[in-house]
Amino acid sequence: MKKALSLLLVSILVIGLLAGCAEKYSEDVSFRVGFVTDTGGIDDKSFNQGTWEGVQKYAEENKWKEGRQYKYIQSNEEADYIPNLSAFGDDNYNIVIAAGFLFGDSMTEVAPQYPDTNFTIIDMVVAQPNVASVVFAEEQGSFLVGVAAARATKTKKVGFIGGVDFDLIRKFHAGFAAGVHSVDPTIEVIDQYAGDFGNPGLGQQIASTMYDQGVDVIYHAAGGTGNGAINEAKGRRENGEDVWVIGVDKDQYEDGKMADGKSAVLTSMMKRVDVAAYNMIQAAKDGKFPGGEIIALTLADDGVGIPEENPNLDKAVVKEIEDYKKKIVAGEIKVPATMDELADFIK
Numbered sequence: 001m002k003k004a005l006s007l008l009l010v011s012i013l014v015i016g017l018l019a020g021c022a023e024k025y026s027e028d029v030s031f032r033v034g035f036v037t038d039t040g041g042i043d044d045k046s047f048n049q050g051t052w053e054g055v056q057k058y059a060e061e062n063k064w065k066e067g068r069q070y071k072y073i074q075s076n077e078e079a080d081y082i083p084n085l086s087a088f089g090d091d092n093y094n095i096v097i098a099a100g101f102l103f104g105d106s107m108t109e110v111a112p113q114y115p116d117t118n119f120t121i122i123d124m125v126v127a128q129p130n131v132a133s134v135v136f137a138e139e140q141g142s143f144l145v146g147v148a149a150a151r152a153t154k155t156k157k158v159g160f161i162g163g164v165d166f167d168l169i170r171k172f173h174a175g176f177a178a179g180v181h182s183v184d185p186t187i188e189v190i191d192q193y194a195g196d197f198g199n200p201g202l203g204q205q206i207a208s209t210m211y212d213q214g215v216d217v218i219y220h221a222a223g224g225t226g227n228g229a230i231n232e233a234k235g236r237r238e239n240g241e242d243v244w245v246i247g248v249d250k251d252q253y254e255d256g257k258m259a260d261g262k263s264a265v266l267t268s269m270m271k272r273v274d275v276a277a278y279n280m281i282q283a284a285k286d287g288k289f290p291g292g293e294i295i296a297l298t299l300a301d302d303g304v305g306i307p308e309e310n311p312n313l314d315k316a317v318v319k320e321i322e323d324y325k326k327k328i329v330a331g332e333i334k335v336p337a338t339m340d341e342l343a344d345f346i347k
Contacts, residue, residue: 026062026063026064026065026069028069029068029069031069031094031284031285032069032070032091032092032093032094033055033058033059033069033070033071033093033094033095033096033097033281034070034071034072034073034087034088034091034093034095034096034097035051035052035055035070035071035072035073035096035097035098035099035277036072036073036075036081036084036085036088036096036097036098036099036103037052037072037073037074037075037099038075038098038099038100038102038103038197038223039075039076039077039078039197039198039224040197040198040223040224041074041198041224042072042074044198044223044224044227045224045227045250045252045255046223046224046226046227046248046249046250046252047099047100047122047123047223047249047271047273048099048100049250050249050250050271050273050274051097051099051122051273051274051276051277052072052277053250053274054273054274054275054276054277054278054281055070055072055097055277055278055281057274057278058070058277058278058281058282073087073088078102078106081098081102081103081106081107082106082109082110085098085103085106085107085110085119086110086113086114088117089110089113089114089117092116092117093117094117094118094284094285095117095118095119095120095280095281095284095289096117096118096119096120097119097120097121097122097277097280097281098119098120098121098122099122099123099273100122100123100124101121101123101124101166101168102124103121103124104121104124104125104126107119107121107124107126107128107131108126108127108128111126111128111130111131112128114130115129115130116130117130118130118132118280118284118289118291119131119132120132120133120134120276120277120280121133121134122134122273122276122277123135123136123168124168125294127292128291128292129291129292130291130292131291131292132280132283132289132290132291132292132293132295133293133294133295134276134280134295134297135294135295135296135297136271136272136296136297136298136303136304137296137297137298137299137303137304137335137337138168138171138172138175138221138269138271138304139171139172139174139175139178139335139336139337140175140298140299140304140328140335141175141269141270141271141299141304141305141306142171142172142173142174142175142176142179142219142221142269143175143176143178143179143182143324143328143333143335144179144269144299144305144306144321144324144325145176145179145219145246145266145267145268145269145306146175146176146177146178146179146180146181146182146183146219147179147180147182147183147317147320147321147324148246148266148267148306148313148317148321149176149179149180149217149219149244149246149266150179150180150182150183150184150187151183151314151317151320152216152217152244152266152317153187153216153217154216154242155214155215155216156184156186156187156188157187157188157190157213157214157215157216158180158187158188158189158190158215158216158217158218158219159189159190159191159192159207159210159215159217159218159219160172160173160176160177160189160190160191160192160218160219160220160221161191161192161193161194161203161206161207161210161218161219161220161221161222161225161226161229162191162192162193162194162220162221162222163193163194163195163196163197163221163222163223163225163226164193164194164195164196164197165193165195167338169193169221170337170338170339171337171338172219172221172248172269173191173221173339173342174335174336174337174338174339174341174342174345175335175336175337176189176219177189177342177346178335178336178342178345178346179324181345181346182324182333185346190210190213190215192206192209192210194206194222194225196222196225197222197223197224197225198223198224198225199224199225199228200224200225200227200228200231201228202225202228203220203222203224203225203226203227203228203229203232204228204229204231204232205228206228206229207220207228207229207232207233207245208232211232211233211236211241211243215243216242216243216244217243217244217245217246217266218233218243218244218245218246219245219246219248219269220245220246220247220248221248221269222248223248223249226247226248227255229245230245230247230252230255230256230264230265232245233245233256233264233265234256234257234258234264236264237258237262237264238258238259243264244264244265244266244312245264245265245266246265246266246267246268246269247265247267247268247269248268248269248271249268249269249270249271249273250268250270250271250273250274251268251270251307252265252268253265253267253268253307253309253311253312262311262312263311263312265312266312266313267306267307267310267312267313268306268307269304269305269306270304270305270306270307271297271303271304272297272302272303272304275297275303276295276297276303298329299325299328299329300329305325306321
């Protein structure tokens with residue numbers, strides 16, 4: 001009897017533990033989300049990571065388990081895009097999200113093969129009935145950090161590091177230079193394109209050269225390559241140099257933290273890719289997925305901007321940035337999105 005009672009108690013305990021586990025996660029797998037990263041890694045501290053955080057937030061709120069209701073596939077090179085997107089299509093995922101404009105051609109090819117799958121591309125427009133294209137007014141957010149750079153520079157030389165020289169990255173460049181020029185037309189903007197979004201070593205090398213040339217504030221729009229610029233700024237500030245770096249896509253303040261707890265990141269131009277991912281998942285779940293539509297996120301709806309907290313910016317500078325934001329939203333300032341428009345802007 002004692003032995004039988006002991007076995008019964010153990011069985012009850014095991015059942016209780018299993019029930020507890022079942023309560024922790026949702027067992028509903030009728031809806032699944034797939035995320036395909038661009039090159040640079042899921043933890044690139046930039047575009048991939050920001051998008052994935054939006055997926056994770058939705059998953060946590062709904063008690064989803066990674067690998068069951070949601071997962072990501074890493075792209076190590078562009079050749080991975082089509083097979084990675086197709087893998088989720090083959091597995092009948094309800095929504096597949098791809099981070100980055102470089103997915104344009106691949107998604108254009110893959111999406112028609114899976115008409116019952118909802119696809120979302122961030123930072124690019126793909127004209128397919130089952131693809132929602134989320135784009136941002138990067139030039140507007142970049143204008144604001146251009147104002148911050150102009151107020152921070154003491155050498156009157158600021159730098160811009162682009163990842164790959166495409167029209168999209170030129171939007172960052174043009175907006176940034178316009179913001180700098182609006183504060184002080186005499187400030188020089190030095191630019192260089194790395195030709196790579198996933199090479200921190202190259203980013204650090206470019207940043208080092210710029211700082212040696214007298215640049216004291218660098219804005220990067222280079223994904224993982226830009227992490228090298230942040231590392232260079234950290235090292236120089238720790239050695240007593242008064243230089244700064246400006247982050248991109250997400251708040252990179254923490255990434256610039258030094259041994260003393262302070263950060264080499266002046267501020268960041270945030271693109272709310274996390275919000276974009278979250279909203280597209282919700283829309284698909286509600287049966288309201290905007291397939292075939294272009295969703296544009298601007299300063300007006302806080303799709304771009306600077307972080308709420310900016311420890312390295314004076315309150316007066318934050319106020320000035322907010323004033324510029326109001327003028328842009330009101331249409332009083334038309335921020336250039338191309339180099340030709342920039343040339344007209346600074347005449």
